Amino acid sequence: MLQRIMRGIALPALALAAMATSPAQAQEKARIEWKTLHSRAMEGNLEGNSADRGAYVVTPPGYDEHPDKHYPVVYFLHGYWATPQMYQDQMKFDEAVDEAARAGNEVIMVIPDGHSKLKGGFYSNSPTVGNYEAFVGEDLVKWVDANYRSIPKREARGLSGHSMGGYGTMRLGMKYPETFSSLYAMSACCLSPMKMDEAGAKKIEAMTAEDIAKADFGGLAQLSTLATWSPDPTKAPKYVDTGLKADGTMDPLVNAKLAANSILAMVPQYLPSLRQMEAISLEVGDKDFLLNDNVALNAELTRYGVAHGWETYDGDHGNRIAERIRTKLLPFFAQHLDRK
Template sequence: MRLKAVIACAALVGLANPALARMEKTTVHSVAVEGNLEGNSADRTVYVFLPDSYDKSKTRRYPVVYFLHGYNSTADQYVERNDFDAALKASGTEAIIVVPDSMTKWGGSMYSNSPTVGNFEDFIAQDLVTWTDKHFRTIPSRDARGLSGHSMGGYGTLKLGMKRADVFGALYAMNPCCQIPRPASSADPKYEGWSVDQALTADWMSRGNFAVATAWSPNPAKPPFYADLGTSGGKVNDLVIAKWAANSPVAMASQYLPSLRRMSGIAIDTGDTDFVRADDELIHETLARFGIAHDWEIYVGDHGNRVKERFRTHVLPFFTKHLKGSTR
């Protein structure tokens, strides 16, 4: 069934503006997210960007680049900031771009499976990929699927790339967060006494602790957060800290070397003044230590000021090189 473009201005100008006509916004129902304890919706906003040739070459099939947004943001915000349709047109990349929304109660799913948050890893790697292959003329194979993302989305790119190498064939992580195992010092006893309302109105870093806990140490028997928060009775819970550390790509890498070696390409970048630079340098060093080929760059910039530019000048050309069917 054909999707409807729901951009208001596109309704006014029709097909006169090809950039707008090539963007479609819809809702995808995820069975994987159903029934989560936080009440996060299983109906997820998804943007799809089609190359200029899509409606001209009716029999041609295309590779797909899936882009994962960062923490405390939505797909709407990333689409507004980063002009994906213009980037696709300017780069000449012959691929479909899919941008799903993974915003949750605490600001982000960490692209992980959790009974508390919902199974967002499965949403991306199963539900969304299946839906995209059904509704668009894709090349339905891993060597024609790329995964990219920024910040939390960069984290998700590396994590899902390791765990779902049967689905994705190339990875580009932009300023990925959360590479270093989360330290015990991040488990603050004060959170034990907080109410849900108090936590929801806290600063984004504090809310990030709840996002991490609900994604990586869920506990359905422990309302109201349905998670182990890192401390118990004011003392650090070593088991919880171990669970958090186990979700670090630096800790995961040695267990997924065959998956990483299957990739046709891996790229990681970070800004020279980025607050996650140390994380990113460590995952680069870890991959290098195990002989995993990858592109690595520290560029002049911070955590987010060059995402729009670099998606056009680096990310899309990377996938043109590494994905099957991405050239004219």
């Protein structure tokens, strides 16, 4: 009896010992994790957007088993009104990284949180909204390089995004040519100068906190862009300058500020940065409401001799983005990012 009891104890113990000494289970598929980092750039913004920012990090299959291997990184910026989680639900970034790895394109993919109280910080720098520009271009990149086996040089970093994220791709690419080497902008928004008129300014001035909470996409977008590109730290609680003067006329400086943040207006100022890029590609659906603006950006880059790819395809603003991340965006970076 005692021998049977001892055998019953010994066999599980031997099995546990064998498990403890066996190699770690292979990472057969890409792994996606939600991580939080502190961004000093985002501290102190008037809207109260958190300086503790989230990001999805997707590591390719085999990442765990090859501790000496380093990977290029593709950064992807999401659109307005959305969150990284909403994009993951539709885009399945882990599955896209899996498919890329099977095709020989092993990359780390990072999708940071560009959301704000007003649904998006446009990857810009504002005392009202916060410095989303430096959050991505500086703090996030440094954090990824410190915590993951990235290849820590510009030639191995690509920047991409959709809609507001397409805008951010072009903006940060121009502002941080020493950080990113290749750009892929999908259906970029906010390319042409925006204009605030008296009616729009009056509407925003009259918005209450309840109105803001109930506003739809179109009803909030103007306020959000003003908070980003026409901030006023003296005008609580919205902290925006609408440009509406006491006599009912508009201050032209507000529209000048909005225009100064349009990509079409920025291009001539940042030609040296754009010309440093290994590659730039633009794309937009032929039924996208942003088609004309993207056609204009293609023409402007062509006018100034900035080498870039350009494609229109059968689609609207969002219906083929998941597919094109797999068939166009990731293969683009496979061609242009360094592997060592």
